[in-house]
Amino acid sequence: xxxxxxxxxxxxxxxxxxxxxxxxxxxxxxxxxxxxxxxxxxxxxxxxxxxxxxxxxxxxxxxxxxxxxxxxxxxxxxxxxxxxxxxxxxxxxxxxxxxxxxxxxxxxxxxxxxxxxxxxxxxxxxxxxxxxxxxxxxxxxxxxxxxxxxxxxxxxxxxxxxxxxxxxxxxxxxxxxxxxxxxxxxxxxxxxxxxxxxxxxxxxxxxxxxxxxxxxxxxxxxxxxxxxxxxxxxxxxxxxxxxxxxxxxxxxxxxxxxxxxxxxxxxxxxxxxxxxxxxxxxxxxxxxxxxxxxxxxxxxxxxxxxxxxxxxxxxxxxxxxxxxxxxxxxxxxxxxxxxxxxxxxxxxxxxxxxxxxxxxxxxxxxxxxxxxxxxxxxxxxxxxxxxxxxxxxxxxxxxxxxxxxxxxxx
Amino acid sequence: xxxxxxxxxxxxxxxxxxxxxxxxxxxxxxxxxxxxxxxxxxxxxxxxxxxxxxxxxxxxxxxxxxxxxxxxxxxxxxxxxxxxxxxxxxxxxxxxxxxxxxxxxxxxxxxxxxxxxxxxxxxxxxxxxxxxxxxxxxxxxxxxxxxxxxxxxxxxxxxxxxxxxxxxxxxxxxxxxxxxxxxxxxx
Numbered sequence: 094x095x096x097x098x099x100x101x102x103x104x105x106x107x108x109x110x111x112x113x114x115x116x117x118x119x120x121x122x123x124x125x126x127x128x129x130x131x132x133x134x135x136x137x138x139x140x141x142x143x144x145x146x147x148x149x150x151x152x153x154x155x156x157x158x159x160x161x162x163x164x165x166x167x168x169x170x171x172x173x174x175x176x177x178x179x180x181x182x183x184x185x186x187x188x189x190x191x192x193x194x195x196x197x198x199x200x201x202x203x204x205x206x207x208x209x210x211x212x213x214x215x216x217x218x219x220x221x222x223x224x225x226x227x228x229x230x231x232x233x234x235x236x237x238x239x240x241x242x243x244x245x246x247x248x249x250x251x252x253x254x255x256x257x258x259x260x261x262x263x264x265x266x267x268x269x270x271x272x273x274x275x276x277x278x279x280x281x282x283x284x285x286x287x288x289x290x291x292x293x294x295x296x297x298x299x300x301x302x303x304x305x306x307x308x309x310x311x312x313x314x315x316x317x318x319x320x321x322x323x324x325x326x327x328x329x330x331x332x333x334x335x336x337x338x339x340x341x342x343x344x345x346x347x348x349x350x351x352x353x354x355x356x357x358x359x360x361x362x363x364x365x366x367x368x369x370x371x372x373x374x375x376x377x378x379x380x381x382x383x384x385x386x387x388x389x390x391x392x393x394x395x396x397x398x399x400x401x402x403x404x405x406x407x408x409x410x411x412x413x414x415x416x417x418x419x420x421x422x423x424x425x426x427x428x429x430x431x432x433x434x435x436x437x438x439x440x441x442x443x444x445x446x447x448x449x450x451x452x453x454x455x456x457x458x459x460x461x462x463x464x465x466x467x468x469x470x471x472x473x474x475x476x477x478x479x480x481x482x483x484x485x486x487x488x489x490x491x492x493x494x495x496x497x498x499x500x501x502x503x
Numbered sequence: 504x505x506x507x508x509x510x511x512x513x514x515x516x517x518x519x520x521x522x523x524x525x526x527x528x529x530x531x532x533x534x535x536x537x538x539x540x541x542x543x544x545x546x547x548x549x550x551x552x553x554x555x556x557x558x559x560x561x562x563x564x565x566x567x568x569x570x571x572x573x574x575x576x577x578x579x580x581x582x583x584x585x586x587x588x589x590x591x592x593x594x595x596x597x598x599x600x601x602x603x604x605x606x607x608x609x610x611x612x613x614x615x616x617x618x619x620x621x622x623x624x625x626x627x628x629x630x631x632x633x634x635x636x637x638x639x640x641x642x643x644x645x646x647x648x649x650x651x652x653x654x655x656x657x658x659x660x661x662x663x664x665x666x667x668x669x670x671x672x673x674x675x676x677x678x679x680x681x682x683x684x685x686x687x688x689x690x
Binding site for chain 1: 676
């Protein structure tokens, strides 16, 4: 068994940022990566996807986008190349194509088994991502076998889906983008929308990420929110990495010919059933958007920013007066895309560190002595799961690690 | 968002107790499993009476100081004696009560004083369904509309948010908008 002070599981933006922070603090460490650097960005994203954050916001410790298009949005190959450059910049030691199979505790150390040997370490950083597994309803496997079921992790492009209509379940960033792309390719598309958050791509001549960042919303910490569990579960904004269209919301999708239905509630007697509460889900979404815009406007007024266009408010979301409540399966639909959110996969972590719902329990990224996690939604701040947010978290946890180890040694 | 001090607002809702209950259930989720029940006796024709008393919750059988009674019948146009509201009307009433109760609780939590609130509920039923005349017509409501009249110390947007949140957290709204497994057996 090889021994190392600190082991980092995952070589995406979180693992690489941590590697940089550990090197700066002279902490010996190795990154274990199941594939290559930026593996999820290489293999678990669809072809047309671009980052939801503009290039100027692609910032990591001691590294940032320096290209000619700060307001553009990276394609996936560009994200991969950005992170590869960062790995080179950090001189990170990455054990690529090595899959962790089990983590157990041995006294004050952790034992990490992989398909290429075992490691022992004093500190372990979980940086394996927040979106390893799609959230599917427990009954998804009971649906007729002739229905193709995929998640955004497997979806690539419309032509690779079997012919016919598609039911896209989930109206957050992935769901609305995939629904729009399938409809543009001529597919009949039904979009099942539960709770979602509508947001314009740009507002008062600035990108929405500029507003989120400068008004302080992205920097908000776990201490600054009333209900952390709820803040961690907020779905992604209805955005696409493209500044041409202002909205990719339910109105835009309906104008494109997508049929909007309520939250997918159940499967019964050869049908899937949708909630009749769609109008309220849309109303809640409009209210949330308007509250965010109110906050942006109030911040802009306080800050006395010159040259901003006047505030504006947008027409409410229109949903069908009588949305469809059921859909026969199989029938008009050959494929279901489950864009119902993701969760991390810690199935190999054999430690008593999970809450009653099976979620990794942590305090601002500190899981247990010597055990840390990075890159989860609202880990320490609202931007923790963003490329731009993981750096500050990595610095804070690296400081904690160094301090805790110093204390143990003394 | 900044709210007024909830303590200065009185909608008659003990939100502190409800927030305390949330904390307790977080520690002991099994205690949050409740079973409500009603016993309905047929009296005559379409006339029946429900008696509602105890329920299960907080891990044990809960008794009440008194029992309640809800009667139901059909109106004269259905050749009945019209001694009580129809069952679908009771469903509409349950929705209205659930939403107005929720409204008061959310308003209390947000420090909004309610002066008056009324929910007018309408449900559309094509009775060809229950009469078995057309299999394409469902038995139940094809649509339900709720219209609120609210007088409160709040802006239009705050009132819209109260109404939206009361739906989001309503048991009956959920029961009506989402399918529910119903098992009927003979004892």
